[in-house]
Amino acid sequence: MDSFSQAALGAAVGYAVAGRRLGRRAIGFGALAGTIPDLDNVALMLTDGWAEWRHHRGVTHGLFFAPVMGPLLGWIVWRMHNRTRPFEPAGSHDAAPAWMALFFFGLITHPLLDFFTIYGTQLLAPFDSTRFAVPGLGIIDPGYTLPLLAALVVALWRPRAGLSFLVVFAALFATSAYLFYGISNNAKVEVRARAQLAAEAVAPADVRVYTTIFQPWLRRIVVDEPEGARVGFATADQKDAIAWLCFVRPRDPAIDTALATPEGKLFAWFAMGEVWPSIASADDGSTVVRLTDRRYGVPGPTAQGWWGIEMRIAADGSVAEAPRRIDLPRGADGDAIGQLFAAARGEANALFAQAASAQEAAETCRASRVG
Secondary structure (H helix, E strand, O other), X not given: OOHHHHHHHHHHHHHHHHHHHHOHHHHHHHHHHHHHHHHHHHHHOOOOOOHHHXXXXXXXXXXXXXXXXXXXXXXXXXXXXXXXXXXXXXXXXXHHHHHHHHHHHHHHHHHHHHHOOOOOEOOOOOOOOOOEOOOOOOOOOHHHHHHHHHHHHHHHHOOOOHHXXXXXXXXXXHHHHHHHHHHHHHHHXXXXXHHHHHHOXXXXXXXXXXXXXXXXXXXXXXXXXXXXXXXXXXXXXXXXXXXXXXXXXXXXXXXXXXXXXXXXHHHHHHOOOOEEEXXXXXXXXXXXXXXXXXXXXXXXXXXXXXXXXXXXXXXXXXXXXXXXXXXXXXXXXXXXXXXXXXXXXXXXXXXXXXXXXXXOOHHHOOOOOOO
């Protein structure tokens, strides 16, 4: 999830486990602990452009990081306080366990929260590079972050008051319930999608449901079929049928070549297999292959993904132009956000205003768009 939300969770958890001993320091250092795993981004700046996909959410996001680094960082911070303020609550001899607990829980909550997003994380790093994900929250979701921030304001105001601890624990409980509400919505939308596909006599090879951003209701549905795929958006309780965008899967040896490159393999691993290929012919007889990440996207030019990689494959099957990362243009204005929330209220057509430009072979879809 975004680093701001991770800091808020780390601060709330840090205060919950160590606030009585450390007061306001538990909030500040908890926020620090909650963002430390994302410091791997600093190292990525010093490497090549592919490092974000290769290394981010790696060893610092594994479940083994917190048990090792949490007590160590807690001990270091305690020693700093012990040397400068040995008689204050944060620096006294028996404060060490509070510091260690703060950093352990602040660090461990980071990969757990990332696990509940689309991108997932490498929970077993550095021993295994498998990515794990159960999409329950959007990468940015104010509904999760704002309750934590509100509770922290109360805790900062009255750091040692019993009411402050009650408010923070209530916020942690509410946001956890909110997360599992999102997971429940995923399951309901998947059941709805499979039922509609069965009624339309469609035999899908796979159905995957993903969160969207800013809110917990609207879900993106990606359906693989033997010869193509379809993408739809729905809420768990919408009354209208799911509107599908249909695509024919291109078949070309150049796609296999692109996927076999180190960059193609890296991207497929990062996207957890949710890769959509598209091709275009170049004037020199080569083929331009674009691979996009299907976990995110909205109707229009980004229906099959917001970002990906692109490369040119020569007629003899060699890579004629080095792969490069691409970001597809996507609207982020007030209208686009408004359409997203309108669709979350059940007005599915709001998302399909510009869908025609992105549809490929829409006549192959046996379900028409809503309305």
